[in-house]
Amino acid sequence: xxxxxxxxxxxxxxxxxxxxxxxxxxxxxxxxxxxxxxxxxxxxxxxxxxxxxxxxxxxxxxxxxxxxxxxxxxxxxxxxxxxxxxxxxxxxxxxxxxxxxxxxxxxxxxxxxxxxxxxxxxxxxxxxxxxxxxxxxxxxxxxxxxxxxxxxxxxxxxxxxxxxxxxxxxxxxxxxxxxxxxxxxxxxxxxxxxxxxxxxxxxxxxxxxxxxxxxxxxxxxxxxxxxxxxxxxxxxxxxxxxxxxxxxxxxxxxxxxxxxxxxxxxxxxxxxxxxxxxxxxxxxxxxxxxxxxxxxxxxxxxxxxxxxxxxxxxxxxxxxxxxxxxxxxxxxxxxxxxxxxxxxxxxxxxxxxxxxxxxxxxxxxxxxxxxxxxxxxxxxxxxxxxxxxxxxxxxxxxxxxxxxxxxxxxxxxxxxxxxxxxxxxxxxxxxxxxxxxxxxxxxxxxxxxxxxxxxxxxxxxxxxxxxxxxxxxxxxxxxxxxxxxxxxxxxxxxxxxxxxxxxxxxxxxxxxxxxxxxxxxxxxxxxxxxxxxxxxxxxxxxxxxxxxxxxxxxxxxxxxxxxxxxxxxxxxxxxxxxxxxxxxxxxxxxxxxxxxxxxxxxxxxxxxxxxxxxxxxxxxxxxxxxxxxxxxxxxxxxxxxxxxxxxxxxxxxxxxxxxxxxxxxxxxxxxxxxxxxxxxxxxxxxxxxxxxxxxxxxxxxxxxxxxxxxxxxxxxxxxxxxxxxxxxxxxxxxxxxxxxxxxxxxxxxxxxxxxxxxxxxxxxxxxxxxxxxxxxxxxxxxxxx
Numbered sequence: 001x002x003x004x005x006x007x008x009x010x011x012x013x014x015x016x017x018x019x020x021x022x023x024x025x026x027x028x029x030x031x032x033x034x035x036x037x038x039x040x041x042x043x044x045x046x047x048x049x050x051x052x053x054x055x056x057x058x059x060x061x062x063x064x065x066x067x068x069x070x071x072x073x074x075x076x077x078x079x080x081x082x083x084x085x086x087x088x089x090x091x092x093x094x095x096x097x098x099x100x101x102x103x104x105x106x107x108x109x110x111x112x113x114x115x116x117x118x119x120x121x122x123x124x125x126x127x128x129x130x131x132x133x134x135x136x137x138x139x140x141x142x143x144x145x146x147x148x149x150x151x152x153x154x155x156x157x158x159x160x161x162x163x164x165x166x167x168x169x170x171x172x173x174x175x176x177x178x179x180x181x182x183x184x185x186x187x188x189x190x191x192x193x194x195x196x197x198x199x200x201x202x203x204x205x206x207x208x209x210x211x212x213x214x215x216x217x218x219x220x221x222x223x224x225x226x227x228x229x230x231x232x233x234x235x236x237x238x239x240x241x242x243x244x245x246x247x248x249x250x251x252x253x254x255x256x257x258x259x260x261x262x263x264x265x266x267x268x269x270x271x272x273x274x275x276x277x278x279x280x281x282x283x284x285x286x287x288x289x290x291x292x293x294x295x296x297x298x299x300x301x302x303x304x305x306x307x308x309x310x311x312x313x314x315x316x317x318x319x320x321x322x323x324x325x326x327x328x329x330x331x332x333x334x335x336x337x338x339x340x341x342x343x344x345x346x347x348x349x350x351x352x353x354x355x356x357x358x359x360x361x362x363x364x365x366x367x368x369x370x371x372x373x374x375x376x377x378x379x380x381x382x383x384x385x386x387x388x389x390x391x392x393x394x395x396x397x398x399x400x401x402x403x404x405x406x407x408x409x410x411x412x413x414x415x416x417x418x419x420x421x422x423x424x425x426x427x428x429x430x431x432x433x434x435x436x437x438x439x440x441x442x443x444x445x446x447x448x449x450x451x452x453x454x455x456x457x458x459x460x461x462x463x464x465x466x467x468x469x470x471x472x473x474x475x476x477x478x479x480x481x482x483x484x485x486x487x488x489x490x491x492x493x494x495x496x497x498x499x500x501x502x503x504x505x506x507x508x509x510x511x512x513x514x515x516x517x518x519x520x521x522x523x524x525x526x527x528x529x530x531x532x533x534x535x536x537x538x539x540x541x542x543x544x545x546x547x548x549x550x551x552x553x554x555x556x557x558x559x560x561x562x563x564x565x566x567x568x569x570x571x572x573x574x575x576x577x578x579x580x581x582x583x584x585x586x587x588x589x590x591x592x593x594x595x596x597x598x599x600x601x602x603x604x605x606x607x608x609x610x611x612x613x614x615x616x617x618x619x620x621x622x623x624x625x626x627x628x629x630x631x632x633x634x635x636x637x638x639x640x641x642x643x644x645x646x647x648x649x650x651x652x653x654x655x656x657x658x659x660x661x662x663x664x665x666x667x668x669x670x671x672x673x674x675x676x677x678x679x680x681x682x683x684x685x686x687x688x689x690x691x692x693x694x695x696x697x698x699x700x701x702x703x704x705x706x707x708x709x710x711x712x713x714x715x716x717x718x719x720x721x722x723x724x725x726x727x728x729x730x731x732x733x734x735x736x737x738x739x740x741x742x743x744x745x746x747x748x749x750x751x752x753x754x755x756x757x758x759x760x761x762x763x764x765x766x767x768x769x770x771x772x773x774x775x776x777x778x779x780x781x782x783x784x785x
Contacts, residue, residue, distance in 0.1 A: 009035075009037075009041065009044065010035040010037075012048060012051075012052065014035070015031060015035075015045075015048065015049075015052070016052065016057060016058065018031060018034055018035075019031070019058055019065055025064065026064065026065060027064050027065055028042065028045060028046060028049065028065070031045060031049075031065070032045055049065065053495050059494070064557055071092060071104065071106075071130055071141060072607075073129060073130065073131070073604075073607060074127065074128070074129055074130075074146070074604075074607040074608050074610075074611045075092050075093075075106075075127075075128055075130055075143075075611065076092070076093045076094065076125065076126070076127055076128075076149060076611055076612075076614075076615050077090035077091060077092050077093055077106055077125070077126060077128050077143065078090060078091055078092075078093050078123075078124075078125050079108070079120055079121070079122055079123065079124045079125070079126060080122065081122055082122065083107065083139070087107050087108060087109070087110070088107075088108040088110065088120060088122070089105050089106065089107060089108070089139065090105070090106045090108055090126065090128065090143060091103040091104070091105060091106065092104070092106070093125060093615075104139075104140045104141055105139040105140065105141070106128060106130055106139060106141040106142070106143040107133065107137065107139035107141065107142055107143065108120070108126075108128070108142075108143045108144070108145060109142060109143070109144055110145070119148070120145055120148055124148055124149075124150065125148070125149045125150040126145050126146070126147065126148050126149055127145070127146040127147050127148075127149055127608060127611055127612060128143035128144065128145060128146065129143065129144050129146055129604075129608075130142065130143040130144075131143075146608055147612075149612070149615060150237065156170065156172055156182065156199075156200045156201075156202060156213060157172070157173050157174070157197070157198075157199055157200075157219075157231070157234055157235050158170040158171050158172040158173055158182070158197075158198065158200060158713070159171045159173065159195065159196070159197060159198075159222060159713050160184065160189070160192040160193070160194065160195070160196045160197075160198045160215065161194055161195075162193070162194040166186035167183070167184050167185050167186040167188075167189065168184045168189055168192070168194075169181045169182065169183060169184065169210075170182040170183075170184055170198065170200050170213055171713050172713075172714070173197075173231045173235055173713055173714060174235070174714065175711075175714045175715065175716050180211075181210060182200060182202070182210060182211050182212060182213040183210040183211070183212045183213070184200070184212070184213055184214070184215060185212065185214075188203075188212075188213070188214035188215060189215055190214070190215030190216065190217075190218065191215075191218065192215050192218055193221070195221055195222050196218050196219070196220070196221055196222070197218075197219040197220050197221070197222050197227075197230055197231060197234065198215045198216075198217065198218055198219060199215070199216050199217040199219060199234070200213035200214060200215055200216065201213060201214045201216050219234050227446070228332075228446075228627060228630050228631055228634065229330035229331070229332055229333055229627045231626075231627070231630060231713070232330070232622075232623035232624070232626045232627045232630075233328075233335060233623065235623070235626070236619050236622065236623045238324070238328055238335055238619065238620070238623060239320070239323055239324055239335075240335060242320050242339050243316050243319075243320055245316035246315075246316040246317045246319070246320045246339065247339060248316075249315055249316055249317050250310075250317060250338075250339040250341040250342050251341055253310050253341065253342065253346055255346055255354070255355075255356075256306060256309055256346075256354075256355065256356025256379060257379070258354075258379045260377065260592075260593045260594075261356065261377050261378050261379045262376050262377065262378045262379070263378070263379055264301075264303070264357075264359065264376075264378040264379065264380040264381075265354060265379060265380060265381040266381075267285055267301065267380065268285060268383035268384075268406075268409065268410050269283035269284060269285045269301060269303050269349075269380055269381075269382055269383060270283060270284065270285070270382060270383050270384045270385075270386055270406065270410055270414075271283045271284075271349050271351075271382055271384070271385050271386065272284065272386045272387070272388060272391050272459060272462075272463050273385075273386075273387060273388075274387060274388065275387040275388075275389070275390075277387075278334065278343075278344050278348075279305075279336075279343045279344050279347070279348045279574050279575070280305075280348050280349045280350065280382070280385060281304060281305040281307075281347065281348070281349065281571070281572055281573065281574040281575070282302065282303070282304050282305075282349070282463075282467065282571050282572070283302075283303045283349050283357070283380065283382050284300070284301065284302055284303075284414060284462075284463065284466050285300070285301040285303075285410070285414070286298050286299065286300045286301070286413040286414045286416070286417035286418075287299050287413055288413065288416075289363060289364075291363075294363060294365060294366070294371065295366065296366035297363065297364050297365045297366050297371070297420070298363075298364045298413070298416065298417035298420060299361060299362070299363055299364070300361075300362045300364055300417050300421075300466060300469065301359060301360070301361055301362075302359065302360050302362070302466055302467070302469070302470040302571070303349070303357040303358075303359040303378065303380050304357055304358050304359065304360075304470070304570065304571050304572075304573065304579075304583075305347040305348070305349060305355065305356075305357060305358075305573060305574055306347070306355075306356035306357050306358050306377065306583070306595075307338070307342070307347050307573035307574055307579075307580055307583060308358070308573065308580060308583040308584050308587055308595035308596075309356050309594065309595050310342050310346060310347065310595075311338065311342065311580060311595075312594070312595055313584065313595075313597070313598050313601075314598075317338065317339075317342070320338075321337050321338055321577055321580065322577055322609065322612070322613075324336075324337045324577075324616065325337070325576075325577050325612065325613040325615075325616025325617060325619075325620075326575055326576050326577065326613065326616055326617055326620055327343075327574070327575035327576075327620075328620040328623055328624065329620075329624060330623075330624060330627050331440045331441075331442055331627065331628070331631060332442055332446055336574075336575070337574070337575050337576070337577065338574060342574075343574045343575070347573075347574055348574075349380070349382045350382060350385065351381075351382045351383065351384055351385050352381060352382070353381065353382070354379050354380070354381050355379070355380055355381070355382070356377075356378075356379060357377075357378050357379075357380045358375065358376075358377055358378075358583055358586065358587070358592075359375070359376045359377075359378050359380070360373055360374070360375050360376075360470050360473050360474070360570075361373065361374050361375075361376065362469055362470070362473060364417060364420055364421060365420075366420065367420070367423060367424060368420040368421050368422065368423035368424030368425070368427075369424045370424075370469055370472070370473065373473040373476070373477070375473075375474075375477060375586055375590055375592075377587070377592040377593060383406070383410065384402060384403075384406055384410075386402070386403065386406075388457050388459040388460055388463075389455075389457065389459070390402070390403060391403065391411060391459045392457040392458060392459040394406070394407050394411055395407075395411060395412070395415055395458070395459075414462060415458070415462065418458070418461070418462040418465060418466070421465045421466070421469065422461070422465065425465055428562075428563050428564075429519075429520060429521045429524060429563060430520050430561060430562045430563045430564075431520040431523055431524065431547070431560070431561040431562075431563070432520075432524045432527060433527070433540060433543065433544055433547075435540070435544065436453045436456075437453065437454070438451050438452070438453060438628070438663075438664035439451070439452050439453070439454055440628055440631055440632070442631075447634070447635070448631050448632065448634065448635040451632070451662070451663045451664055453664075467571040468562065468564075468567075470570055470571055471488070471567055471568055471569060471570050471571060472564060472566065472567060472568075473570075474568050474570035474582050474586060475487065475556075475566040475567055475568040476566060477586060477589065477590075478568070478582070478585050478586065478589060479556075479566060481589035481590075483585050483588065483589045483597070484554060484585070484601065484602060484603045484606050485554070485568055485581065485582055485585050485606070486552050486553070486554055486568065486569075486578045486581050486582065486606055486609065486610050486613075487552070487553050487554070487555070487556045487566065487567060487568050488550060488551075488552060488559060488567050488568055488569045488578065489550065489551060489552070489553045489556065489557050489558065489559060489567070490547075490548060490549075490550040490551075490558075490559045490560045490561045490562070491548040491557060491560060492518050492548065492560040493518065493546045493547055493548060493560075494548070497545075497546045497547075498518065498546065500546070500683075500684070501542060501543065501546045503684045504542055504684055504685065504686065505526065505539075507684065507685050508530075508535060508539070510526060510529060510530070510539070512526060518560075519563065520560065520561065520563050521563075523543050523546075526539065526543065527539065527540065527543060535700060537647060537700045538686075538698065538699055538700025538701070539700075541649070541686075541699055541700055542686060542699065542700075547560075547561065548560070551610075551614045551617075552569075552578050552609075552610040552611075552613050552614045552617070553607075553610050553614075554603050554606040554607040554609075554610050555603075555607070568582050569582060570582045570583070570586075576613075577609070577613050577616075578610075578613055581597065581601075581606065581609065583595075584596055584597035584601075585597045626715055627715075628664075628715075629665070629666065629715030629716075630712060630713070630714070630715035631715075632663055632664070632665040632715070632717075633665070633710050633711060633712040633714075633715045633716065633717055634712040635663070635665075636663070636665060636707060636710055636717065637710040637712050639707060640707055640708065640709070640710065641706065641707065641708075642706070642707055643704055643705065643706050643707075643722065644660045644661070644662070644704070644705055644706075644707065644719075645660070645661050645662075645702065645703070645704055645705075646658045646659050646660040646661050646702075646703060646705060647659055647661070647700055647701065647702055647703070648697060648698065648699050648700060648701045648703060649666060649699070650699070651681070651686050651687055651688060651697070651698070651699050652681070653671070653681045654668070654670065654671060655668055655669050655670040655671040655672075655673075655674070655688075656668070656669040656671075656674075656688065656697055656721070657669075658703060658705050658719055660705075665717060666717065667705070667707070667716070667717030667718055667719045668716075668717070668718055668719065669705065669718075669719045669720065669721050670718070671688065673720060673721070674688065674690075674697070674721060675690065675695075677690045677691055677692040677693060677695075678690070678691045678692075679691070679697075682696075685698055686698060686699035686700075687699065690725065693725075693727060694727040695724065695725030695726065695727055696725050696726055696727065697721070697725050701723075702723075703721060703722070703723040704721075704722040704723045705719035705720060705721055705722060705723075706719060706720040706722055707719060708720050
């Protein structure tokens with residue numbers, strides 16, 4: 001029976017009550033159906049929902065609406081203390097206090113008979129299954145521990161430095177602990193030598209002098225930059241060694257045979273990867289469609305290494321892969337998700353060798369849209385191993401001995417099919433934030449040679465678009481078969497972030513009129529308006545910061561950045577556990593043989609897996625970023641006093657963060673060093689503004705800085721600002737015309753805007769800002785894919 005208010009329209013309280021009763025499961029359509037609202041009433045319903053969202057009563061997650069500041073059924077949480085009854089209390093690890101207010105408390109129920117791996121203590125991080133608490137309870141949520149993710153840390157990680165006469169000092173590796181060294185007595189060194197990475201127990205802390213510690217474990221020597229990645233590996237507890245049983249399983253594995261597979265060995269699939277890639281998990285092929293009903297269309301084949309054939313559910317290999325969640329890529333090494341016997345041998349699609357694969361055949365129409373698809377378990381043989389620049393050079397008229405014979409039969413059809421797919425991609429209009437990535441090149445001894453920004457080629461885009469097509473096909477197939485899966489989801493920006501972006505764009509006189517549903521095209525219009533302008537980089541940074549972070553979820557709420565309703569990761573099972581789950585689900589759905597997703601895998605259990613691998617993904621991103629920072633800090637440590645050009649990449653109450661143009665290095669300019677006047681933090685403008693002079697330093701400004709301190713172990717740099725600020729008159733003139741902008745007289749020289757018009761080149765000859773994208777992968781950026 002449909003419920004309506006007396007005047008024919010539901011009250012706000014009734015709408016909120018319905019949303020509260022169905023957390024995360026209803027959208028505008030379901031609410032309208034519940035209350036019997038016709039099409040004419042939906043505009044009013046949307047208006048009420050917008051008001052409720054503006055008030056903070058409800059919040060939108062993808063296309064679903066839920067009560068504001070609520071938690072999903074499965075969450076990663078940090079255990080912070082105990083309540084008066086002695087029960088453990090926790091708060092969600094991923095919680096935006098600025099956006100949602102104080103984090104809600106979760107009261108953890110501990111049963112008398114504990115399951116293995118669920119014994120928790122204050123300071124631990126745990127995966128919880130939660131539910132709303134009853135009214136009157138001290139905490140709004142009750143939780144049950146599924147598993148412990150990380151135990152409380154009672155040790156400090158750092159570099160041991162010898163002292164004359166015995167003993168030593170510990171230099172912490174954490175940026176937040178820079179300058180807080182520990183004293184190590186001669187009897188407590190544990191045999192550590194100068195330059196060793198060690199784990200130290202804090203044994204004495206007092207209000208004066210250095211705290212003391214005792215070496216508990218020597219983790220390796222850091223005598224050269226080649227070992228710097230060890231710091232991040234140990235700091236983030238990234239597993240390095242596989243269990244003996246997993247190694248035995250990998251070594252005993254046999255190559256895939258033709259039995260139970262289609263024979264695709266004569267199909268000339270090729271791999272296109274970075275030149276230094278060690279595993280090749282995807283191969284592509286395209287051919288014009290002979291069907292007269294699809295004249296001008298193409299058939300695209302994407303074959304992906306059949307990891308599910310070797311890594312079966314419940315095995316040691318599977319347990320180790322889930323613990324790792326993903327491979328982690330450092331400049332000097334890779335910490336793989338799977339043993340090399342699997343990742344670099346049996347599952348690597350090397351040329352000329354038969355390899356098992358899970359493949360998708362996609363029919364592309366002349367408009368670039370996918371008309372149909374089918375999945376196949378095959379035995380294939382790669383025709384060639386190419387790298388991006390090599391494939392691109394061949395298409396551009398510079399083939400080599402390898403690509404010459406492949407140009408007409410293989411490469412040209414691939415690029416022709418990509419040209420069609422690009423038509424559909426441009427029509428879809430995904431978020432167009434093409435942010436350059438820095439790549440650190442090392443010398444043979446492990447020291448930094450140089451930092452480059454690899455050119456973005458059509459070869460990169462070709463592979464990226466074909467992989468996106470395959471990922472969409474996988475999600476569509478599993479939804480059609482009604483099987484649970486792990487989606488790759490990217491939520492739309494929150495109303496608060498959109499409002500903040502609107503307020504910022506007003507300061508630049510840029511319109512951002514949001515009407516109707518939020519779409520990436522709205523942001524793309526803004527980015528198009530500023531292309532070529534002095535403040536292009538600034539606007540790109542602020543638009544990026546307005547976006548949500550992509551993650552894994554067993555519930556689908558779409559991918560906003562790609563402008564796709566459903567999306568899953570299917571194309572990299574060698575290095576991502578989420579893709580392995582999707583492979584298993586496809587095998588089960590289509591009856592393709594061994595290695596299928598077990599019947600016991602439900603939406604609930606996959607929610608737990610999704611939460612866990614989202615955490616391991618963020619762990620990898622942080623470890624990779626910190627290692628790059630440490631390598632660059634080592635590279636610049638002997639250049640104290642040198643001047644550099646860069647851009648302001650962050651503005652906080654503590655000061656300005658600057659990213660150098662030639663290396664992409666990040667460093668801090670403390671606010672106390674900006675000058676003699678007091679600076680206010682202007683959140684709307686993303687700027688620090690002098691109270692006396694009005695001098696403003698804003699996100700995206702081009703600035704000159706001097707390096708005054710480098711802490712290589714922590715990867716921290718400190719700069720001194722050499723550039724002047726600019727004075728922006730507050731408000732507008734009486735006639736409504738634009739207020740004037742002029743350089744501050746408190747600093748000599750040109751304004752950052754003047755410098756942005758004619759950027760000076762650094763030693764590398766480049767003046768391009770380098771942005772490390774969050775969650776970058778081997779093939780592309782996390783928010784994109």
